[in-house]
Amino acid sequence: MDAQTLLLLRRATYGPTPALLAEAQKLGRRAWLERQLAPHTIRDALAEATLKRFPRVGWSISRVREEYAADFGSWDVMVELTRATIVRAVWSERQLFELMVEFWSNHLNVTCPSGDVWDSRADYDRVIRAHALGRFADLLVAASLHPAMQAYLDNQSSTKDHPNENQGRELLELHTVGVDAGYDESDVRDSARILTGFGTDGSGEATYRTARHWVGPVRVLGFHDTNDSAAGGKEVAVRYLEYLARHESTARQIATKLCRRFVADEPSSSLISRLAATYLAHDTAVVPVLRELFSSKEFNASTGQKLRRPYEDMVATVRVLGLKPDTSGTEGIENLHWMILDMGHSPLSWGPPNGYPDVASAWQSPAGTLLRWNAHLNIAARWWPSTLTGPALATMIPKPRPSNHGSLIDGLSERLLQQRATKAQQVAICEFLSDENATVKPSTPITKDSPAIGWRLPFVVSLLLDTPAFALR
Amino acid sequence: MSIPSSAAPCLCPDASQGLSRRTLLRGAAATGALAAVEGVGAQYAFAASPATYTGDVLVVLSLRGGFDGLNAVVPIGDPGYLANRPTIGIAERALLPAGGIFGLHPALNPLKKYWEAGTFGAVHAVGQDSPTRSHFQAMQELERAAPGSSLRTGWLDRTLGTRARGSIFQASQVGSTQVPPALAGPNPELALGSVDSFEISGAWDATEHKRWTRALTAMHSGAAGPVTTPARAALAATATTAALAAATYQPANGAAYPENSALGKALRDVARLVKADVGLQVACVDEGDWDMHAGMGTADEGWMHDHLTDLAQSLDAFATDLGSRFARVTVVTLSEFGRRVGENGSGGVDHGHGNAVLLLGGGVNGGRVHGTWPGLSDPDLVDGDLAGTTDYRLILGEILQKRCGAGSLAQIFPGLSGPEPGVVKAA
Numbered sequence: 001m002d003a004q005t006l007l008l009l010r011r012a013t014y015g016p017t018p019a020l021l022a023e024a025q026k027l028g029r030r031a032w033l034e035r036q037l038a039p040h041t042i043r044d045a046l047a048e049a050t051l052k053r054f055p056r057v058g059w060s061i062s063r064v065r066e067e068y069a070a071d072f073g074s075w076d077v078m079v080e081l082t083r084a085t086i087v088r089a090v091w092s093e094r095q096l097f098e099l100m101v102e103f104w105s106n107h108l109n110v111t112c113p114s115g116d117v118w119d120s121r122a123d124y125d126r127v128i129r130a131h132a133l134g135r136f137a138d139l140l141v142a143a144s145l146h147p148a149m150q151a152y153l154d155n156q157s158s159t160k161d162h163p164n165e166n167q168g169r170e171l172l173e174l175h176t177v178g179v180d181a182g183y184d185e186s187d188v189r190d191s192a193r194i195l196t197g198f199g200t201d202g203s204g205e206a207t208y209r210t211a212r213h214w215v216g217p218v219r220v221l222g223f224h225d226t227n228d229s230a231a232g233g234k235e236v237a238v239r240y241l242e243y244l245a246r247h248e249s250t251a252r253q254i255a256t257k258l259c260r261r262f263v264a265d266e267p268s269s270s271l272i273s274r275l276a277a278t279y280l281a282h283d284t285a286v287v288p289v290l291r292e293l294f295s296s297k298e299f300n301a302s303t304g305q306k307l308r309r310p311y312e313d314m315v316a317t318v319r320v321l322g323l324k325p326d327t328s329g330t331e332g333i334e335n336l337h338w339m340i341l342d343m344g345h346s347p348l349s350w351g352p353p354n355g356y357p358d359v360a361s362a363w364q365s366p367a368g369t370l371l372r373w374n375a376h377l378n379i380a381a382r383w384w385p386s387t388l389t390g391p392a393l394a395t396m397i398p399k400p401r402p403s404n405h406g407s408l409i410d411g412l413s414e415r416l417l418q419q420r421a422t423k424a425q426q427v428a429i430c431e432f433l434s435d436e437n438a439t440v441k442p443s444t445p446i447t448k449d450s451p452a453i454g455w456r457l458p459f460v461v462s463l464l465l466d467t468p469a470f471a472l473r
Numbered sequence: 474m475s476i477p478s479s480a481a482p483c484l485c486p487d488a489s490q491g492l493s494r495r496t497l498l499r500g501a502a503a504t505g506a507l508a509a510v511e512g513v514g515a516q517y518a519f520a521a522s523p524a525t526y527t528g529d530v531l532v533v534l535s536l537r538g539g540f541d542g543l544n545a546v547v548p549i550g551d552p553g554y555l556a557n558r559p560t561i562g563i564a565e566r567a568l569l570p571a572g573g574i575f576g577l578h579p580a581l582n583p584l585k586k587y588w589e590a591g592t593f594g595a596v597h598a599v600g601q602d603s604p605t606r607s608h609f610q611a612m613q614e615l616e617r618a619a620p621g622s623s624l625r626t627g628w629l630d631r632t633l634g635t636r637a638r639g640s641i642f643q644a645s646q647v648g649s650t651q652v653p654p655a656l657a658g659p660n661p662e663l664a665l666g667s668v669d670s671f672e673i674s675g676a677w678d679a680t681e682h683k684r685w686t687r688a689l690t691a692m693h694s695g696a697a698g699p700v701t702t703p704a705r706a707a708l709a710a711t712a713t714t715a716a717l718a719a720a721t722y723q724p725a726n727g728a729a730y731p732e733n734s735a736l737g738k739a740l741r742d743v744a745r746l747v748k749a750d751v752g753l754q755v756a757c758v759d760e761g762d763w764d765m766h767a768g769m770g771t772a773d774e775g776w777m778h779d780h781l782t783d784l785a786q787s788l789d790a791f792a793t794d795l796g797s798r799f800a801r802v803t804v805v806t807l808s809e810f811g812r813r814v815g816e817n818g819s820g821g822v823d824h825g826h827g828n829a830v831l832l833l834g835g836g837v838n839g840g841r842v843h844g845t846w847p848g849l850s851d852p853d854l855v856d857g858d859l860a861g862t863t864d865y866r867l868i869l870g871e872i873l874q875k876r877c878g879a880g881s882l883a884q885i886f887p888g889l890s891g892p893e894p895g896v897v898k899a900a
Contacts, residue, residue: 114609179623307699344651351613351654352625360699366641366707367650367664367671369700373689373707374674428691432684459675467692468700 015316106355156199168192406442542829550574553849600861630658640752648739827859
């Protein structure tokens with residue numbers, strides 16, 4: 001497979017699988033990408049069947065409150081949503097769509113689970129999903145006025161006499177124009193005033209309370225409105241959000257974040273500028289921006305520049321090993337979630353409103369590295385989670401069986417990392433396989449009794465997954 | 474991993490069902506070792522011979538869930554106390570005298586000798602600048618410790634930023650693999666579930682450990698980078714933990730850590746790291762499950778009693794185990810908020826504000842309760858809560874300056890000003 005297609009697969013999915021490689025080979029790079037950009041055209045049987053095991057994720061806000069009338073504030077639905085998110089990342093065929101859902105979930109972060117959104121967080125996820133490959137302006141309006149965001153950033157307690165500035169500020173700093181866009185405290189105050197009135201009502205649904213809306217002229221950056229009636233405040237807010245979505249600084253922010261997600265930690269400013277221009281030219285539609293990003297020379301030259309974060313590493317591990325959901329029930333998925341939680345990267349769970357960091361420097365840590373290594377072995381050996389199904393590890397051994405250890409390691413490396421092992425890595429794994437009974441070298445023949453294809457196979461696979469090549473996207 | 478059986482379910486909105494609240498809060502709050510700041514390059518380049526740190530080892534003991542300072546350091550001389558807590562209030566005759574209007578919960582008895590020796594003390598009515606009753610938000614704010622600023626790093630990370638880079642163990646979370654928000658930021662830290670468990674899964678004996686170490690080292694040979702540098706640090710750290718784990722640890726001076734106590738285990742590991750001279754400067758230890766909305770219990774038994782017993786026994790064992798090293802260790806407890814003054818209908822207390830901070834260590838000005846007591850009569854309360862009269866950052870700031878060699882605090886606690894509470898002696 002050509003290097004550029006491979007790079008696209010590593011970046012636009014949660015990790016290549018043999019089936020994915022075959023599909024991209026068959027369709028070609030461009031057609032594969034177009035297919036991913038039209039996710040509704042992709043059949044998604046395994047993910048959909050598995051998601052039936054997490055039925056509460058589909059409940060409306062009112063249903064959640066009804067079902068938990070006796071246990072108000074329950075975290076069940078939020079926890080289930082997190083697990084459903086992992087299911088989709090691992091087994092959905094709509095991989096780029098899922099990555100974009102993750103991207104926007106972080107950009108417009110509403111921590112899941114967290115207290116105030118127990119009833120509305122699953123519904124918020126549906127909003128993100130509805131617009132993940134649509135127009136940012138639509139997403140911003142829907143997300144900003146959603147009960148989950150209103151609760152998370154305290155706007156539901158905001159009043160005309162005491163506007164709570166939390167959402168008004170984060171809307172500018174994080175969700176749209178960015179902290180350096182040149183706004184000041186009076187802009188922040190007006191931003192908060194514009195949002196007064198929105199919140200949730202006793203039923204947990206979104207509401208607009210005219211009595212709470214601050215009335216009077218408002219000005220934020222280039223946006224201004226007489227805002228002269230409480231009843232009209234609702235439309236002012238929508239106009240304001242759409243103005244922010246179309247702001248040049250927002251375009252740059254979104255473009256920068258997309259580049260940081262898919263290209264490099266420190267993306268080039270020329271690519272950012274081109275993508276920002278595309279975003280504005282297409283009225284904040286995200287698909288044209290992604291199309292341009294993935295066909296750019298900067299993208300094609302970015303091999304090795306993105307680190308897999310812990311969650312991505314775990315998902316890629318399960319995918320590359322071809323593991324499938326439990327035959328029934330959710331134990332294996334839950335255990336996988338614990339593993340990811342232990343690494344501090346449970347999806348949707350970042351605490352502050354800025355979303356999980358997306359640069360290598362934020363994730364490099366000795367403890368995280370050790371957890372990753374240990375998880376590779378635990379998963380490969382099926383020690384934990386032990387109930388996921390799928391082919392035995394031995395099916396990874398190339399057929400016909402390699403004649404010596406060097407070619408076995410190369411074959412496994414091709415299968416797991418889509419590239420051959422380096423000479424030093426081959427030698428290192430052979431040394432690992434050596435003991436007082438036998439010295440193993442790359443040229444040492446493989447026999448049916450060789451530990452490398454027997455009891456040591458999970459270790460060999462794990463060591464290959466521990467290499468920097470696997471740690472990168 | 475489930476809600477501890479002792480815990481009545483929390484009725485507050487962020488109660489978890491089926492998952493440990495503590496795990497989730499921590500999962501949400503922090504992460505496997507990360508910076509909350511985009512684009513700040515964390516470098517895991519440790520000096521070959523790390524700069525020698527001569528200050529106290531600071532042990533930050535996080536009492537997560539909202540510690541009830543009022544039933545630990547009891548203002549028995551304030552008539553508002555028993556009036557507000559007719560069922561769960563601790564009667565004067567049961568309390569350990571603590572000077573002035575205060576008495577200590579009897580479960581703190583193992584720490585009485587330190588109180589009398591002047592190495593255990595408390596500050597009362599400690600608060601945060603912008604009180605909130607959300608666990609999650611309060612914890613974030615407490616550990617970010619920069620109200621009114623847009624900083625997204627934690628105070629301990631900023632503290633590390635003022636010093637020369639030390640050893641891999643310089644800042645260690647012990648007892649959990651997750652890094653608390655206080656350590657979030659560009660400076661490196663280590664998170665150890667335990668000394669014994671910080672190991673490579675397949676390395677079941679010394680030979681296998683060597684085998685894995687050699688192989689992993691080779692797999693990461695080549696230039697430094699975001700993958701290889703922390704990998705080398707992890708291998709170096711496992712070399713130390715494996716050596717420590719190889720020798721069965723025997724606490725010194727007859728110290729007896731409470732059995733089946735996560736806190737005891739974590740503090741035992743902290744003592745182990747202190748005594749092994751691995752370069753520890755800051756140790757973070759979490760003790761969860763203080764969210765006592767119902768069934769707190771009494772002076773002799775129940776949830777609060779059992780937790781304080783565990784806390785006191787663990788700290789006593791820790792101090793005993795440290796021996797002469799106790800002179801250069803300072804333990805400080807922090808909690809996201811205190812509880813309401815008035816008890817609720819379930820024999821518990823809901824989320825409140827002002828709280829007690831406990832201090833233990835060779836340099837502590839102990840044997841007394843510091844701070845300004847605001848009183849518990851209705852007009853003195855803030856929304857039914859004990860007022861916060863001492864900003865907790867002033868306590869931390871004084872410890873950092875007097876015991877831990879910090880200079881100006883401007884970088885650590887931006888905008889902080891206020892009188893030194895006088896909680897520790899100059900080193």
